Amino acid sequence: MNEEISQPIASRESRKPGFGNTWGLAVVCVLSAFVVIAFGVGFLILPATHQQRDQMSMHDNIQHALGHHVHDGMSTKNPAATSIPTYVVWDEATIHEALSGDPQRGEFIAMNCTACHGETGVAKQKWIPTLAGVNRIVLYKQLADFRSETRLSAPMSAIAQALTPQQAADVASYFASLTGGVETQAIHAPASGRTLRGTDPTLRLIYAGDPKRGLAGCATCHGPGAYRMGVPGLSGQNADYIEQQLHNFAQGSRRNDMNMPMRTVAGMLNAAEMHGLAQDFSAGQSLVK
């Protein structure tokens, strides 16, 4: 058997001339033709079929194929938004400004805050938020929203309007540097019961949300476990304040949440759930065990 195959069998293949320059040229030609056809279909023929369907000009359709989204002036027909949730945009310049605060200058400004928010940034009255340990970008945004009155509060608007953006960044960085208030670096050891199999309904809402209502878990943005820019950590925040804000979001009396996640989520919670969430976040420790 092996003898039969031990000698290479002469065939047409072995007599063929090797792949030389002619083959190289052929490869380039075939590939070029293929690429030209692909571009022709992708940028001319398909846009032409869209043209018949969408009543858009050929020029706009080719622009569309390139990824330039042309709207035929339709965007100008949209009425101006009647309600702006916030004027803060998270671009590099804004973030840089929010992070440029000086805590020492901020400590001086913070003397205006101690009457309500406590001398160490920990508010005694439970319906007033504790500021110690809150992320400086979060505080900067809330001050900006109070200043522009996209978040409504008579005393806070007056105070915020008296501060320049730089002073707002200073005072934010001072409160962020204090300890004993909100905890955002909570150790997050693995534990069972944080999925929908969990038995504690509030913990289940915090970690797993409620897919039937389209509710994401609170921890997805507020921690422990993950933090989104401009979203406050809640572990150790005052319970009455959290509960009040949930009601405000649900009723639409507070609406400075970008892309309205809080108005959407709070609108789907009942009063008992709001109370339970506020209590658990306030206690803090039970969240991370």
Add this chain to the structure above:
Amino acid sequence: MERNRLLPLVHMWAAFITFLPAVGLGVWQMLMRSSLPAPVDDPNVYYASVTAHGTIMAYVFPTLFAMGFGYAISNSARNGALAGKKIAWTGFFLLITGLIMAVIPIISGTSSVLYTFYPTLIGSPWYYLGVVMILLGSWFWIAVMVLNFRGWKRDNPGQTVPLSLFAITACALLWGWTTLGVTTEILFQILPVAFGWRHSIDAGLARTLFSLTLHAIVYFWLIPTYIAYYTLMPQAAGGRLYSDTMGRVAFILFLVFSMPVGLHHLFMDPEHGSGFKFVQSMLTFMVVLPTLLTVYTITASLEIAGRLRGGKGLLGWIKKLPWDEPMVLAVALSLLLLGPGGFGGIVNMSFAMNAMVHNTAWVTAHFHLIFGGAVVIVYFAIGYELWPRLTGRPLMSKKLACRQLWLWFWGILIVTVPWHIAGLMGQPRRYAIFDYSDPSVAKTAPLVNVSVVGGVILLISVILFFVVLIRTNLAQPAASMPPVRYSLAINPPRAAAPLLNGLGFWNAILFALLLISYGYPLGQFYFMHDTSSPGYSLTRELNK
């Protein structure tokens, strides 16, 4: 017995040692997704586990395997005179250091970004640095492969490079090209935000860079398997390779077409126009060609072996094949898995059909069928083929090895077939939690539970694989052990055909295709403004 056997042996051991825990994590993840009770059912642990599973399976296990296999091939081709051993060991230690650097932050829970990173998610910078170091280590391997390819040509002027050496060098070069995408993404997009130097990330640009890696990496995993198809299986079956030329053309097509097609992973992304998505969809169809060529050539090679062994009639040769040879069995099972896996891939890359399966469990099922099934089953067989040559001990035993391969085959089918169906029923991917009390979700529960059973079978199979390797290592050395023999073609190439004997021309073609297909999609970001979003951090507040 082979000279220089330590280098491939250490790489292969390292590869499989990382593979075992990664399979274990995969089984637990499937359990977590099922309606059955799972220990430590914490979503954050799920995402950490997926990150570890993906990082090992995508960047570490196949890379170490290809490196080890590459060293074995080059060493044989150069008759035991492998050049660049110091470079090779440096690469290995860099890779292992990178692995440790990446795994520690994953275990600490600070880097649950999945192996595809998904910016604007931001994990610990050490995780990303670890991944870069893993890639850096593998680049040393590329250098050794090119060094030996050139060395062989210098030593054998005018002769045709052996197919195995030609293919593994194409594989190494493809890896070099394709890892540029992920490395650039990590170094210039993700790390500055992870370190806090910048605060926002252009997710569109980052994803486009990653798409340069995301598809070709699959072909990098596949090429060692195809090398075994072409150069180890025909020998093991007692026959000859049907066509050496066909093999070269297939590996060249992989090198050229694996990369300018990555945009088909971004069909649903808004940052690119439909034109380039269509062009890359067309180019993706070209990648089907080398696989079709291979299926044809390998089936023909199996038939040659079967007929040489006395098989008659239309299908009588199949019965005559040596099914107790692990390599023959693995290649046949791999081809069976490649069929449905390949057709699933054609669905994914078709511009319109992709919309139906995008972001569903169908996609994860698809790449588990292709990689876990068609590719890894042959990695096992390559292990069985090389272990006796590298250790000088006989395989203990072929029978157990074949049972292990059969278990893996059925395990993969039991895992992935229900998984595909769940995906078609709309089950989303990347979810840690499913609400099985919802009637529309509950329909998928039995399917996921069946997949869990398949996962357990896979775990048993991989443990059996270790049993075979360890028993082989402990066996009495054989009196003599011939070195690895790579299959000859029925018509071995005689005249050196320049285009099929070198890779320079094809690298130029690849570069031109990349410029045409990615030049504008990448270049447009330099003219776009305000396209960045703030990083989204895990476990810690950025800018504290």
